[in-house]
Amino acid sequence: xxxxNLLKEAAKIKxxxxxxxxxEDEEVIEAVAEAIHRDLAQFMLxxxxxxxxxxxxxxxxxxxxxxxxHAWSQQQAAELAVRSVHQNEASVLMKGHIPTSSLLKAVLNxxxxxxxxxxxxxxxxxxxxxxxxxxxxTDAAMNIxxxxxxxxxxxxxxxxxxxxxxxxFPKVAAIAAVEVINPSMKATLxxxxxxxxxxxxxxxxxxxxxxxxxxxxxxxxxAQHKGITSExxxxxxxxxxxxxxxxxxxxxxxxxxxxxxxGAVIAGAKAPxxxxxxxxxxxxKLYSLALALCSSDK
Amino acid sequence: xxxxNLLKEAAKIKxxxxxxxxxEDEEVIEAVAEAIHRDLAQFMLxxxxxxxxxxxxxxxxxxxxxxxxHAWSQQQAAELAVRSVHQNEASVLMKGHIPTSSLLKAVLNxxxxxxxxxxxxxxxxxxxxxxxxxxxxTDAAMNIxxxxxxxxxxxxxxxxxxxxxxxxFPKVAAIAAVEVINPSMKATLxxxxxxxxxxxxxxxxxxxxxxxxxxxxxxxxxAQHKGITSExxxxxxxxxxxxxxxxxxxxxxxxxxxxxxxGAVIAGAKAPxxxxxxxxxxxxKLYSLALALCSSDK
Numbered sequence: 001x002x003x004x005n006l007l008k009e010a011a012k013i014k015x016x017x018x019x020x021x022x023x024e025d026e027e028v029i030e031a032v033a034e035a036i037h038r039d040l041a042q043f044m045l046x047x048x049x050x051x052x053x054x055x056x057x058x059x060x061x062x063x064x065x066x067x068x069x070h071a072w073s074q075q076q077a078a079e080l081a082v083r084s085v086h087q088n089e090a091s092v093l094m095k096g097h098i099p100t101s102s103l104l105k106a107v108l109n110x111x112x113x114x115x116x117x118x119x120x121x122x123x124x125x126x127x128x129x130x131x132x133x134x135x136x137x138t139d140a141a142m143n144i145x146x147x148x149x150x151x152x153x154x155x156x157x158x159x160x161x162x163x164x165x166x167x168x169f170p171k172v173a174a175i176a177a178v179e180v181i182n183p184s185m186k187a188t189l190x191x192x193x194x195x196x197x198x199x200x201x202x203x204x205x206x207x208x209x210x211x212x213x214x215x216x217x218x219x220x221x222x223a224q225h226k227g228i229t230s231e232x233x234x235x236x237x238x239x240x241x242x243x244x245x246x247x248x249x250x251x252x253x254x255x256x257x258x259x260x261x262x263g264a265v266i267a268g269a270k271a272p273x274x275x276x277x278x279x280x281x282x283x284x285k286l287y288s289l290a291l292a293l294c295s296s297d298k
Numbered sequence: 299x300x301x302x303n304l305l306k307e308a309a310k311i312k313x314x315x316x317x318x319x320x321x322e323d324e325e326v327i328e329a330v331a332e333a334i335h336r337d338l339a340q341f342m343l344x345x346x347x348x349x350x351x352x353x354x355x356x357x358x359x360x361x362x363x364x365x366x367x368h369a370w371s372q373q374q375a376a377e378l379a380v381r382s383v384h385q386n387e388a389s390v391l392m393k394g395h396i397p398t399s400s401l402l403k404a405v406l407n408x409x410x411x412x413x414x415x416x417x418x419x420x421x422x423x424x425x426x427x428x429x430x431x432x433x434x435x436t437d438a439a440m441n442i443x444x445x446x447x448x449x450x451x452x453x454x455x456x457x458x459x460x461x462x463x464x465x466x467f468p469k470v471a472a473i474a475a476v477e478v479i480n481p482s483m484k485a486t487l488x489x490x491x492x493x494x495x496x497x498x499x500x501x502x503x504x505x506x507x508x509x510x511x512x513x514x515x516x517x518x519x520x521a522q523h524k525g526i527t528s529e530x531x532x533x534x535x536x537x538x539x540x541x542x543x544x545x546x547x548x549x550x551x552x553x554x555x556x557x558x559x560x561g562a563v564i565a566g567a568k569a570p571x572x573x574x575x576x577x578x579x580x581x582x583k584l585y586s587l588a589l590a591l592c593s594s595d596k
Contacts, residue, residue: 140475144480144482144483175547177438177439184442215554215577218554225576243541243544245540246543248511248512250551252512254551255513256512257551257556
């Protein structure tokens, strides 16, 4: 599925609520306004009531579409927003005007948080000009240098997101710089282990193959040229990268050099988390919300 | 400078010779033919004489433009080609129909090789649609996980190449996933050290700044948005990446997603080495040759 279709798909799922932690921020309210305009979801806005109301008035959003819950501080807003998801009042958590670390602290709280025992990971879906389907990249922002166990969970998180947007049995390329196993290159050893974990049923609902360099993961011609026989080569749905630097550079290369569009969520918690940042375009914020709404269990 | 101008610049430098190791290969001879057609250089073709002559005839290249030196084996072709550069008969070494490892073995030979005591590294220059200047990426193919000393040399090699194509005082962005120093992220620590090595005069003829994430290295808007003050941010000429996986993914993302054009050399030896592979376009092979001819000392 392409991201542009995701907005329609998300709008079809009725009755979902998004809990926004510290909603007193113009850009966040702008994204909320656009989402309401497209009938994507209901919103629970946690934060400074007066400031939020002022921004809603400015954007011309009727208060019947949102619920405002006052909080005295960012920390309290985070706690209340997370609690609302914990108690199934909302099915998506969205970051407002609060540092990511403060929000994640609330998410990881043992009493009211959203822990599942799984690794939290960043899953980004891209529409790339010239590509007929969305490509998922993971992990570009959360896990620095994951070990094999964490890598397995990062893949499972991405597979779950892919399945939620209609890729029922995603092809996962475990990316490295080369296709052969080189003991000096940890990425190739880990990719081989992950491929075998998939073959042995330890990673399910997908096909994992690696190590694959990026060209052989996404270009059938490149893979044929290199004589690579693989069900994944040239047709990857998910690009699993070995370290945060690889993911981050790929993410930003797609945005800044290839004019790709992106939506991203943090997966692995009880509910998807939207961590849009100030530099994201309003389109990207909408795509992230749509991705979160589609990948929510509720 | 853009790569398209590089061909003209290379043609202006007269009297250079390229030594091709194992030239008995149709695609290699095609690149040689195109280079001769554009009057880039003279060629010394080492390898199986009969096979090379047959291919030259096929391409309609007069034998006055090339010198053929027979070799009985790939290893001998590599040795003779490398010796010719060692003895200053040629100023660029080019890989033909021979494994990269065999050619590099000859390059590193203590008696007749091209060692300088410096690290050999891969330097790639890209023309990216929408970008007004060539961007250099290093190292996408040679050094797996360089230490600080190797990183310093990789930067110096790239700076030398940049200067040879007209960027007299290149801006080097030491790439990481974030802009802040995070002790859990080695790339940020190394980037900080390299930045200070530059400030202390240990890396010269350039400005190094890092850690910078890719967006802040190449987009002034992104850097301003993030409040980053730096002479390099948004204006990088050289993207120095921390590991081979980062470089390789960036390289291939530029080619496959951003439709960039590329030329690449191995720098750090006595003479630049062109290691084109079968999957490179003929345009890319020419750009690599031009980059090598420009960055040769001779």
